[in-house]
Amino acid sequence: MFYKKDYSFKKGQQVSVDTLDKRIVIPHEGYAKHLEYIQNGAEIGSGTLWYDKRKKQYSLLVALTITVPDPQPTDHKRVIGVDVGQRYHAVATDTRSNAAFFSGKAARQKKDHFARLRKKLQRQGIRSATRRLIALSGRERRFIAAHNHKLANDILARFPQALIGLEDLRKICERTEGRRNKDASKKSRKNKRRRSQWSFAELQAFIDDKAPLAIKVDANYTSQACTSCGHTSKANRPNAGLMFRCESCGYEVHSDLLGGRNIALRTLVVRQDWAATGCLSTTPDVSCSEVKAARLSRYAELRWSTDTNPSL
Ligand SMILES: [Zn+2]
Secondary structure: OOEOOOEEEEOOOEEEEEOOOOEEEEEOOOOHHHHHHHHOOOEEEEEEEEEEOOOOEEEEEEEEEOOOOOOOHHHOOOEEEEEEOOOEEEEEEEOOOOEEEEEOHHHHHHHHHHHHHHHHHHHHOOHHHHHHHHHHHHHHHHHHHHHHHHHHHHHHHHOOOOEEEEEEOOOHHHHHHOOOOOOOOHHHHHHHHHHHHOOHHHHHHHHHHHOOEEEEEEOOOOOOEOOOOOOEOHHHOHHHOOEEEOOOOOOEEEHHHHHHHHHHHHHHHHHHHHHHHOOOOOOOOOOOHHHHHHHHHHHOOOOOOOOOOOOO
């Protein structure tokens, strides 16, 4: 259907459509954002009328062309680092001292519940159990997706209009899940299962989708680098525990907050480069190891102080 020929939009959220019989003008609904585009003069393309038999409802699918202005560094005066993890599914912090912790506890319990059910059904191993297993995995997937959606919305509501920095997790599986450790305790194996099964990539994708602007930074050493003196070591996280304790300067901070702060600092560097060069790097370039090493050594110079602020 061609716009202005077979159909057109009228005032008062009405649409005029050609039918076999005659031309009709009827009110329509739509997503607020899409209606806004139409009102603000988006280029309207051809439309398709589609009937949903089950709902007995007609939908008019319309192609819209909109021009989005390029983002500018000055649009994003606040920089946020978001660390994803098990204990807290997300810790978001700005470059001052505002931070928000989003607990993963309730979701983890629900996930363990799913795991127990799955085990039980797998032991039964009959055909009806297989069907129920498939249904269960669907339910679990939807639960995780819904949780991730809400989490992403909550983070963005807490820090609106910010430039969001996320860890580039492309290599993280090889890095942390690599060799199977025979000595791993039962607890750490349990953690490993949870870590590999919670979809952090999905959470990041939702944040990326919904945020005004989100970028990825290198994930290397974000949980090991001291933001007070720069000392970087695995031993800064005794027993991979709740607290980060720098073995060199003694600085102590919640380990997930430290991760978020390191990400925020790196995001700040990316923003500064963006302001200086006009080019925004949305994902770290990992094609050249020398370039990456240079970037990491620059990150190693970063220190946290509450005066840290994007130069505006
Ligand atoms: Zn230190």
